[in-house]
Amino acid sequence: MKADEIDAEIRTVAALLHVPDAHLERWLAMDDASRGAFLASARNLGLRTGQLVSALELLEEIAVREQITAAEVLAHDEIRRIADAPGSLPTRAKEFLEALRQLRFPRLRKMQERLRSEIAALKLPSRVSVVLPKELGSDDLQISLRVRSGDELRTLVEALNRATGGLERIIEILGGNVKDEI
Numbered sequence: 001m002k003a004d005e006i007d008a009e010i011r012t013v014a015a016l017l018h019v020p021d022a023h024l025e026r027w028l029a030m031d032d033a034s035r036g037a038f039l040a041s042a043r044n045l046g047l048r049t050g051q052l053v054s055a056l057e058l059l060e061e062i063a064v065r066e067q068i069t070a071a072e073v074l075a076h077d078e079i080r081r082i083a084d085a086p087g088s089l090p091t092r093a094k095e096f097l098e099a100l101r102q103l104r105f106p107r108l109r110k111m112q113e114r115l116r117s118e119i120a121a122l123k124l125p126s127r128v129s130v131v132l133p134k135e136l137g138s139d140d141l142q143i144s145l146r147v148r149s150g151d152e153l154r155t156l157v158e159a160l161n162r163a164t165g166g167l168e169r170i171i172e173i174l175g176g177n178v179k180d181e182i
Helices: 003-017 021-028 032-045 049-066 070-074 077-084 089-104 106-121 150-162 164-174
Strands: 128-131 142-145
Touching: 003 021, 003 032, 021 032, 021 049, 032 049, 032 070, 032 077, 032 089, 049 070, 049 089, 070 077, 077 089, 089 106, 106 164, 128 150, 142 150, 150 164
Parallel strands: none
Antiparallel strands: 128 142
């Protein structure tokens, strides 16, 4: 597809999704390969307006930080895998944005991996859920129990009691009270 055809298609998609003019202009300001690659990704993933705007912003930030083009970002193995995978569009679009966030914020990704590893090391029963705050945006740790009987409740509470030290460490890490080992 020629550059003029890509631009016309971008304008059509932007009009259908009511993309703000400022974001449309930023999309059109990309190099030819990046404009086309982002258009293909947006269509392939069925990005909604907010997702498209977020992806565009993340792409620009990654490209600037890494000193590469948006097309090169979109060619990253993990991004390609998600964009080309079968499955529901909403799920793939969400995974696409999450993969871009992980590229954009590598320290955040490493911290999330570290915390997930700490949680796994607790070896809590499957009916105990430890949920990290979204994008580590707070220091609140959510713990939930799913029980069917009093005996099961006692068993899960005992497991939590055994894991108290590890849970306290996770809370300290979330609160920034443990030196970053990343």
